[in-house]
Amino acid sequence: MAKVAFNDEAMREVETLFSRYPKKINALLPLLHLAQRENEGWLPPGWDTYLAKLCGTTVNHVRGVVTFYNMFRTVKPGRHHIMVCNCLPCGVTGGGALLEHLEHKLGIHPGNTTEDGLFSLEEAQCLAACDQAPVMMVNEDLRKKVTFDEVDAWIKQTRSSGE
Ligand code: FES
Numbered sequence: 399m400a401k402v403a404f405n406d407e408a409m410r411e412v413e414t415l416f417s418r419y420p421k422k423i424n425a426l427l428p429l430l431h432l433a434q435r436e437n438e439g440w441l442p443p444g445w446d447t448y449l450a451k452l453c454g455t456t457v458n459h460v461r462g463v464v465t466f467y468n469m470f471r472t473v474k475p476g477r478h479h480i481m482v483c484n485c486l487p488c489g490v491t492g493g494g495a496l497l498e499h500l501e502h503k504l505g506i507h508p509g510n511t512t513e514d515g516l517f518s519l520e521e522a523q524c525l526a527a528c529d530q531a532p533v534m535m536v537n538e539d540l541r542k543k544v545t546f547d548e549v550d551a552w553i554k555q556t557r558s559s560g561e
Contacts, residue, residue, distance in 0.1 A: 400437075402444035408436050412452070422453045426463055429453065430470055439479050439537060440471040468523065476511040476518035478556060481535040484521050487528040496532050497521055499546050503553055516556060 404412055411432055415425040426449065433445050446460040453460075464470045471479075480500060484493040497519075501507055504517050511518040527533045530542030541548075 400442065402442070402448045404432070404436065408432060423455050423459075426453050426455070426460065427467075430460075430464065434470060435538075438477075439475045440473060442474075474511075477516050477561070478536050479518045479520065481520045481522035481525065482508075483523070483525045483531070483533045483535075485524040485528075488524075488531040488533055491531040493532040496534065496544060496546070496549070500549065503550065514560075516560075517553075 412425075412429065415428050415432070416422050419425045429449055429452065430441065433449060434441055437445070441464060446457050446464065450457045450460045464472065482488075482493060482497040482500060484497055497508070500519055504512055504519060506512055506517070506519055508519050508521040522535065525533045525535055525540060527540060527542050532544050534541050534544050
């Protein structure tokens with residue numbers, strides 16, 4: 399099992415985050431993002447307890463925050479976690495069709511990961527780029543005005559490189 403603690407470099411980020419807020423608990427959201435980034439896109443077991451201690455709060459408080467926001471994941475995603483926005487502006491400009499296209503290309507439904515562990519898929523709420531719809535996000539990379547051709551080329555290239 400991987401160590402449940404930030405490394406030295408991440409701890410420097412933690413200290414910077416703490417310095418921006420009056421109380422450590424106020425830094426919980428950015429700390430969760432940091433923890434997720436440090437753990438390949440998810441929060442493995444034990445991180446809720448670790449962050450609770452770090453912020454001086456309860457594990458239940460941390461779990462409540464993690465389960466309230468759908469950007470935090472407690473299940474390991476694929477190496478490329480794809481979030482497709484299907485809110486109204488994206489929905490009327492092809493978000494739903496894009497999601498269906500990805501389901502077909504990858505052979506999985508939202509909430510699942512491909513057998514090779516390369517891709518996971520999620521139907522997302524607004525990704526805050528409505529004027530650039532349809533929008534999807536791959537890990538931290540926001541992609542705007544996405545076309546099927548772009549998606550197909552990226553999937554093909556990713557599969558052939560295996561990365
Ligand atoms: S509705 Fe898709 S980014 Fe806002």
